[in-house]
Amino acid sequence: MDTTRTTSARRGPTGADRYLPISDHGLIGDLRTVALVGTDGTIDWYCCPRFDAPSVFAAILDADRGGSFELAAIAPARTKQFYFPDTNVLITRFFTEDGLGEVQDFMPVCETGEADRHRLIRRVMCVRGSLPFRARIAPRFGYGADPHTARMLDDAVLFESEALTLALTATVPLECDGVDVHAEFKLTEGQAAVFALDHIGDTIAPRACPYTEADREFTATVAFWRTWLSSSRYRGRWREMVHRSALTLKLLTYAPTGAIVAAPTTSLPERLGGGRNWDYRYVWVRDAAFAVYALLRLGFTGEAEALMAFLRRRTNLCGDGPSGPLQIMYGIDGRTDLPERELPHLEGHRGSAPVRVGNAAADQLQLDIYGALIDSVYLYDKWGQPISSDHWDGVCAVVDWVCRNWDQPDEGIWEARSGRRRFLYSRLMCWVAIERAMRTARRRGLPGELPQWMRSRDEIYRRIMGSCWCPARKAFVQHEDGDALDAAVLMMPLAKFVSPTDPKWLSTLDALTADLVSDSLVYRYDPRISPDGVGGEEGTFSICSFWYVEALARAGRVEEARLAFEKMLTYANHVGLYAEEISHTGEQQGNFPQAFTHLALISAAFNLDRALG
Numbered sequence: 001m002d003t004t005r006t007t008s009a010r011r012g013p014t015g016a017d018r019y020l021p022i023s024d025h026g027l028i029g030d031l032r033t034v035a036l037v038g039t040d041g042t043i044d045w046y047c048c049p050r051f052d053a054p055s056v057f058a059a060i061l062d063a064d065r066g067g068s069f070e071l072a073a074i075a076p077a078r079t080k081q082f083y084f085p086d087t088n089v090l091i092t093r094f095f096t097e098d099g100l101g102e103v104q105d106f107m108p109v110c111e112t113g114e115a116d117r118h119r120l121i122r123r124v125m126c127v128r129g130s131l132p133f134r135a136r137i138a139p140r141f142g143y144g145a146d147p148h149t150a151r152m153l154d155d156a157v158l159f160e161s162e163a164l165t166l167a168l169t170a171t172v173p174l175e176c177d178g179v180d181v182h183a184e185f186k187l188t189e190g191q192a193a194v195f196a197l198d199h200i201g202d203t204i205a206p207r208a209c210p211y212t213e214a215d216r217e218f219t220a221t222v223a224f225w226r227t228w229l230s231s232s233r234y235r236g237r238w239r240e241m242v243h244r245s246a247l248t249l250k251l252l253t254y255a256p257t258g259a260i261v262a263a264p265t266t267s268l269p270e271r272l273g274g275g276r277n278w279d280y281r282y283v284w285v286r287d288a289a290f291a292v293y294a295l296l297r298l299g300f301t302g303e304a305e306a307l308m309a310f311l312r313r314r315t316n317l318c319g320d321g322p323s324g325p326l327q328i329m330y331g332i333d334g335r336t337d338l339p340e341r342e343l344p345h346l347e348g349h350r351g352s353a354p355v356r357v358g359n360a361a362a363d364q365l366q367l368d369i370y371g372a373l374i375d376s377v378y379l380y381d382k383w384g385q386p387i388s389s390d391h392w393d394g395v396c397a398v399v400d401w402v403c404r405n406w407d408q409p410d411e412g413i414w415e416a417r418s419g420r421r422r423f424l425y426s427r428l429m430c431w432v433a434i435e436r437a438m439r440t441a442r443r444r445g446l447p448g449e450l451p452q453w454m455r456s457r458d459e460i461y462r463r464i465m466g467s468c469w470c471p472a473r474k475a476f477v478q479h480e481d482g483d484a485l486d487a488a489v490l491m492m493p494l495a496k497f498v499s500p501t502d503p504k505w506l507s508t509l510d511a512l513t514a515d516l517v518s519d520s521l522v523y524r525y526d527p528r529i530s531p532d533g534v535g536g537e538e539g540t541f542s543i544c545s546f547w548y549v550e551a552l553a554r555a556g557r558v559e560e561a562r563l564a565f566e567k568m569l570t571y572a573n574h575v576g577l578y579a580e581e582i583s584h585t586g587e588q589q590g591n592f593p594q595a596f597t598h599l600a601l602i603s604a605a606f607n608l609d610r611a612l613g
Helices: 211-229 239-251 285-298 301-315 368-383 389-405 424-444 450-467 487-494 503-516 542-554 558-569 595-612
Strands: 025-029 034-038 043-047 055-057 068-073 078-083 090-095 099-106 120-138 148-153 156-161 165-170 181-188 192-200
Touching (some): 025 090, 025 239, 099 211, 181 192, 211 239, 239 285, 239 595, 285 301, 285 368, 285 595, 301 368, 368 389, 368 424, 389 424, 424 450, 424 487, 542 595, 558 595
Antiparallel strands (some): 043 068, 068 120, 099 120, 120 181, 148 156, 156 165, 165 192
16 A cells, blocks of 8 residues: 655644554554554554553544654655565565664464563564654553653653553663653664563563564564464365454454454544444454354354353353343453443544443343354354353353343344344344254254254244335345345345345345345445434445355355455455445445454355355
């Protein structure tokens, strides 16, 4: 990707030009947290020491108050950004009249030993000619609300706030003004400088990172990612994009628990200037269950096993609260309390307030999560490890609850805040929960209330085919006795509820294509026809676009599916990442990158490969 922006140019005094577009970022991480690095060399987002911790750098949400780590050539430059092949090591190159430089950004992955260090390393090199560089390290702790001091200590600068201390070391001279740190230096061809930012804890002391250590850490980090990716079994047509999606899903994994966050950011707007800004740094049962499928398809059984263990611990709760035996989402450590609040002191990305932390949707009833969960159990039992007897007891309790409660109205997959309805997708996934449990029981000879399960399964089927079919639209619709279309029904053939060539389904596919598809892009629904209680417009939903590809392929429209898939690939950013949505101008919108989108890409690629033969 080319850009003529420089660090100083985009940090103007006012206006949206202080912000890079959401898509102008790459991602690095250490399986506990991540950082977003802009194409101009600035780290705009970083939470320490874990995904859901308060931010240290959040300039992507407020260019003035959020904090950032700038590192760039001083001269006007074109920049290009790419990943070191088959890794999550990010390289940003600066092309100037006098030379070529690059910044190598990575976070060492500590599987043992100093797992709490959370070291962020930035190695800047002059590749050709000579270049002057500038660095400005300006953390703003606690989402920009907590005061801090910066002081020199031997060879390090300590950034100290009440809740968090970070240490900065560098191989070039630093200037500290008590709050921020600055540096200017010049490199000639072959020279390099290293900056390292460390999380300091009770047992973790500041430690310098000389060039030789940075080189060892770089080599070890590259080896870690390449070794991990070598387990992939995917050999299809879209290997580069599928592997980038797999690497992204791994980056979104919280190693201590095996949880996968929906996205590593909060409040990136689904529409500029709108209010659809949410915190996605949590584990949605739905997203996690779908991730199990994607990981198993690629051969990453260890990650699928860890994620299943996280979900299994939730299944065994089996209470009966307002959202049923499961919450729709959990903290990365499994906690259930995720209170939502606004941060009015932050202006939001390009002025798109409010900025929210926490997520009130955790208290919603979304019946579809039970189908996603039990389907993941079925797939893991089939392709991974056989289910244990204790786990099966938990599954039976969940399925029994579904049989008693599937007919409730709920908020649905799209987390509507306009009141509960009897959504088709919720019914569909309740059917999946029961049907997959029956398959597992019969294949393994496991006990279960099969006659009752069968009666409930068949009743759901008849309800959907009767009350969710609209003769006037000749289509399955969003909720019972309505006429609005919803892209979630694309899951009907994918979940094996209906034949992909059933006349009613083909008619539905045509209706969805006419009303909700723009080129290859798919809207979830029309909020003007189906008010969701949030207000405002949104972009197309990328996961729905990949569902559309699968639905076309399964319906035998393989060439259409392939073209739609190839078009979707053009909407990825310069390093193959996707946010949640795509605007009418093709820009990425919403939290970034989104696990749901990348796991849907993997599924679409796998099934399209199979359809093409």
